[in-house]
Amino acid sequence: MNNLLASRLFQRFWQIAGAVSIRVKVLGIVLSVIILLGTFVTLQMRGVLTDTLERRLLDQGKALAGQFAEGVASFIQDESFAEARAYLIGRQEHYSSAGHNTSILYISVEGTIQQISTWDHGPPFTDDTQVAVDIAVPVRESDAVLHLGVADITVEQTVTEVTFQLVTITLVMIAVGFAAAFFLTWILTRPIYELVEATQVVATGDFSRRVSQWADDEIGELAVAFNGMAEALAQAEVEREEREQLRTQYVSKVIAAQEEERKRIARELHDSTGQSLTSILVGLHNLKDVDDLVEVPGRIDALRAIVSHTLDDVRQMSWQLRPSTLDDLGLVSAMQRYIDDYQQRFGIQVDFISRDIGERLPVDMETVIYRVIQESLTNVVRHAQASSASVIIDRRANTLRIIVEDNGIGFDLAEKQNGKSLGLQGIRERAALFDGTLTIETEPGQGTTLFIELSFDSQHTNGNSEHE
Known part of the structure; x- marks a missing residue:
């Protein structure tokens, strides 16, 4: 009590x-x-x-x-x-x-x-x-x-x-x-x-406020720490706003790219596939009116050629939207085919090396890696004025490193970052999906090297066996 x-x-x-x-x-x-x-x-x-x-x-x-x-x-x-x-x-x-x-x-x-x-x-x-x-x-x-x-x-x-x-x-x-x-x-x-x-x-939310340092004692140290915290918060807020602005621009670019892709597909379907199908219909209609049976095999062969060409166009269009080899054979085969087509289309020599990619990676990671390399090589064509490039995919423990290097004209990294390149931002956004980072090494006239590092759980590397 x-x-x-x-x-x-x-x-x-x-x-x-x-x-x-x-x-x-x-x-x-x-x-x-x-x-x-x-x-x-x-x-x-x-x-x-x-x-x-x-x-x-x-x-x-x-x-x-x-x-x-x-x-x-x-x-x-x-x-x-x-x-x-x-x-x-x-x-x-x-x-x-x-x-x-x-x-x-x-x-x-x-x-x-x-x-x-x-x-x-x-x-x-x-x-x-x-x-x-x-x-x-x-x-x-x-x-x-x-x-x-x-x-x-x-x-x-x-x-x-x-x-x-x-x-x-x-x-x-x-x-x-x-x-x-x-x-x-x-x-x-x-x-x-x-x-x-x-x-x-x-x-x-006002991070501009600062306090005076009255003395060099503990309270003075607290004031210095507070000012440092406020400065860090202000910088973080600026970076957040910049990232939000870049994300908005990136989303706008993605939407615009999707619309452009739809227009391209519609145009190709109308100009190529549509005309081919029209030709087939006309040929089949004319085939009914043929009196001389000797001409029938030749006309059938011509129609077969049109159908084969149309199928090739459809397959090419489908592959450009998403390579089937990425689902069927995996990342390495899909990248090799893309690089071969890239060299034929743009005349740029590309060396491709993959190390320790023995097992299939997660589907979403393979897609991210494919798109990152695709965007990087697209930037080489658009901006680098390069004659050769190299792509390296290197797996180490639970880290996967991607290196894309070219011998082009390079650029001023500070100006490019201040300019907020959407291409680089797209690569950075994709890498962030796997807690990844993007590091750029470049100087004007010295070429450009991109280092992308991704993290993943090795226990899930076999989770895509049904796609093999």
Whole structure:
């Protein structure tokens, strides 16, 4: 039960402490420490000072009592009690004056002799008069005892004055500590508040906000780190917008290419395949009207040639859309056939090398590799003015590297990147499908080399056995 209560109190304390600002926490800690230390020092000083002054008062009283007992002894021996009383009254007045830091309340002598007292109302130490210290000293050569009453009013006054001074000093220290703590918290919290405000601005998407580095301490390092983070976020946002713009342009290009391809297919179907089929229909119609059977075989052969040519055109059109060898025989055979056709069409010598491509790759990866090399060689024809090129496909563990190199005119890589080449962006986008990267090495007049690296899981390389 006690542990549960203590736990709840502790949680409640942290809830309250956590609800206030850092400035209030620091001010509260500083003021609490000053007040606790001031209270402890004041109480400790009061105790020590009281003990010291009371011991001094006792020692002083003993010395005075001994002196008075020695002085009054001769009067008692002569039984001069009136003179003894006058002597004691004189001593009391003398040592109770302003010149002495003593307050003697009474002096009395008791014994078998007549009682001698500086008070007029009987034995002063038997009534309710406030006497701090009563000191008894025997009188020489008699059975009398001298009683000296010393008041502790001077002790109380001194302790009160010192306590007041300590309290005053504590209040001054509280004021100074409060001012120092306020200034310290201002120094500490101002950059923190600036960081909080800047963080809120950055959270809205404005990455241009920066904070000042107030010092070279931890908060200064935090400011430097924040500025670096904001700079990185701003750069990342610029790159994201550029990638988004390139992706939009790339998608537009793909759509335009698809439409262009549809137009080309429609044109070829109309101009070539359509005319061939029309010729076949006309030939078949005319074949019915032939009277001379000798002409029939020749006309049938002509129609067969037209049909064969039409089939070749359809197969060529189908292969251009997607090579059947890519599905039937795999990447290497499809690339070899494409490169052979490429060399015949454009007159550019292309060396093709494949290493460690023994097993079929995933279908989507083979398609990406095929299109990447196709786009790379298309760029060679369009821009490189090259006479030769080479294509290397190299597989190492779970990484596949593609190298396309030409001996063309090259280009300024910085200008090309600033120009946002859609061809290179298309290659980069396809490579990114397999966590791939594109690296370009080129200089004007030195040719161009593309390095494309793709990652894949070797456990899935046999997943296309049904296509073989």
